[in-house]
Amino acid sequence: MAEWFVAKSSDLKDGDRRIVTAGKREIGVFHKGGSFYAYSNTCLHQGGPACEGMMINNVVDVIDKDHLYQGQTYGDEMHFVCPWHGYEYDLKTGECIGDRKLKLRKFEIVKRGEDIYVVA
Amino acid sequence: MDMPRNDVRPVELEIFATPKHLEHASEQARARNYQDFLIVDVDSHHYENEHYAEVFQYIESPVIRAEAMEGAGRRTGMLNSQVGYQNTGGRIHRQKFRGKEKAKPGRQHSDITLTLDWMDAMGVDYCCMFPTPMLFLGLHPQIEVEAAMCDAYNAWLCERILAHEPRIVSMLYLPFNDPEAAYKTVKKFGDKKGVVGFMVTSPRYRPVHDNAYMKTYALLEEMGKPISFHAAYSWDDRALQMTNRFISVHALGFMWFNMIHMTNWVINGLPVRFPKLKVMWIESGLTWASSLMQRLDHSFMMRTSDAPLLKEKPSHYMQQMFYSTQPMEIPDDKSVMQATFKMINAKSQLVWSSDYPHWDFDLPSTIYDLPFLDETSKRNILGANAARLFGLDSKPVKRIP
Numbered sequence: 001m002a003e004w005f006v007a008k009s010s011d012l013k014d015g016d017r018r019i020v021t022a023g024k025r026e027i028g029v030f031h032k033g034g035s036f037y038a039y040s041n042t043c044l045h046q047g048g049p050a051c052e053g054m055m056i057n058n059v060v061d062v063i064d065k066d067h068l069y070q071g072q073t074y075g076d077e078m079h080f081v082c083p084w085h086g087y088e089y090d091l092k093t094g095e096c097i098g099d100r101k102l103k104l105r106k107f108e109i110v111k112r113g114e115d116i117y118v119v120a
Numbered sequence: 121m122d123m124p125r126n127d128v129r130p131v132e133l134e135i136f137a138t139p140k141h142l143e144h145a146s147e148q149a150r151a152r153n154y155q156d157f158l159i160v161d162v163d164s165h166h167y168e169n170e171h172y173a174e175v176f177q178y179i180e181s182p183v184i185r186a187e188a189m190e191g192a193g194r195r196t197g198m199l200n201s202q203v204g205y206q207n208t209g210g211r212i213h214r215q216k217f218r219g220k221e222k223a224k225p226g227r228q229h230s231d232i233t234l235t236l237d238w239m240d241a242m243g244v245d246y247c248c249m250f251p252t253p254m255l256f257l258g259l260h261p262q263i264e265v266e267a268a269m270c271d272a273y274n275a276w277l278c279e280r281i282l283a284h285e286p287r288i289v290s291m292l293y294l295p296f297n298d299p300e301a302a303y304k305t306v307k308k309f310g311d312k313k314g315v316v317g318f319m320v321t322s323p324r325y326r327p328v329h330d331n332a333y334m335k336t337y338a339l340l341e342e343m344g345k346p347i348s349f350h351a352a353y354s355w356d357d358r359a360l361q362m363t364n365r366f367i368s369v370h371a372l373g374f375m376w377f378n379m380i381h382m383t384n385w386v387i388n389g390l391p392v393r394f395p396k397l398k399v400m401w402i403e404s405g406l407t408w409a410s411s412l413m414q415r416l417d418h419s420f421m422m423r424t425s426d427a428p429l430l431k432e433k434p435s436h437y438m439q440q441m442f443y444s445t446q447p448m449e450i451p452d453d454k455s456v457m458q459a460t461f462k463m464i465n466a467k468s469q470l471v472w473s474s475d476y477p478h479w480d481f482d483l484p485s486t487i488y489d490l491p492f493l494d495e496t497s498k499r500n501i502l503g504a505n506a507a508r509l510f511g512l513d514s515k516p517v518k519r520i521p
Contacts, residue, residue, distance in 0.1 A: 005126060005128065007128065016130070017131050018128050018130060018131075019128070019129050019130075020126060020127070020128050021126050021127040021128075022126055023126075028131075046483050046486065047144050047148060047483070047485065048144055049144055052131045052133075053133070053211065053213060054133070054211050056209075081211040083133075083141075083211070083212065083214060084212075084214075084481075085212070085479065085480060085481070086208045086211045086479065088211075
């Protein structure tokens, strides 16, 4: 295992991300909602750049107390989307939304002073 | 802990370049040694609407040409379209930003340059190019517009693309709603460079067993050129109108029309009437075929008088047809998939397709990584079967970056 430099914390603002080449691996590092997350940048579907697509909240079907459909809205769960085919992943867990048994490999983030590293 | 030097880059969604977008595909191509064998993509696309100004110039009728030119880029125009949010609300950002990509400068048409870029990135030697918006042209209310547009597009494609790039071939669009025009299309373009067959867009309401088509099938059989049926959906179809999400109309629609055409094709004995005519079914995935084989075989045993031309069960004839892979269903239980492959006689009848750049494209690894295929079967499906069907050279010519 080694620590791979990601960014100075002042350069990785909330909402930003970086793609880190760590040896033969690519890792996506996200800064969102005050937390850092790091996942393999290889989609579990066909190997696309999973961490390099759109970030979007989950979509929710609104069903009222009488089981009636009342339209759609966005929920509170943040997803990132593989740009190749649209596989979505939960930012907090790396779980694939379509089948939560599938998870992107997660990596540890460490901060040393102003510097942010990913451990891989 | 070591602290090695490493590359770090930002994510810039709006900067789109095909080689960068498909960098992981190129890694797969190198890791799997695609340079050592032939890969043929039997179904890929370009966006012909980006070149309507050129294509419309080829419309023979001066009146339709003028109408088409006048309507181009306006709120309404000469050509029909479909409701369909194919880019999943912007999640497939290739669809959103690819239009900004500039082809490398050179003498070739930009569609040749951009197509070769993605082919090399994936490890593809030859691709069969199809249009995109024209997949819905079979639903146009004016038969003469389908025929005119088809003729213009085919002429443009032959003259501007196929004549200049041997790695791009096509099965040309057949104006199927006008049987006489379909026949003339085969006559006119059948011997042009890069024309490896003819394609019927499946969403339409003309039955394939109509007597009016028999001379076209006979001509294709005589020329040794395959006929293919390229699937698409139609949210205007009465049954599909009941679906309320794109996932539904897409999943069903891409099987629906081909299931109808296949049923009519087999039950009316067209494989018996044209035993040497090669038939291909495109972009319906695979499970529809194995399902329909069982369904038709079951009914046939009780109702042979409804299909008296058949000397064998329907599945016998269906196993002699060709199937493109994409969008290939990959179930958790691979034994189900293996059974499907066996039923459609995949080793000789399955031909890989990407459907790139559309939103649900497949890479060659969808076939290459299957655990139940041996190396020979993988190479047959990825290229050798199509090379035999289209008469292509089997020597790899790609340049994987």
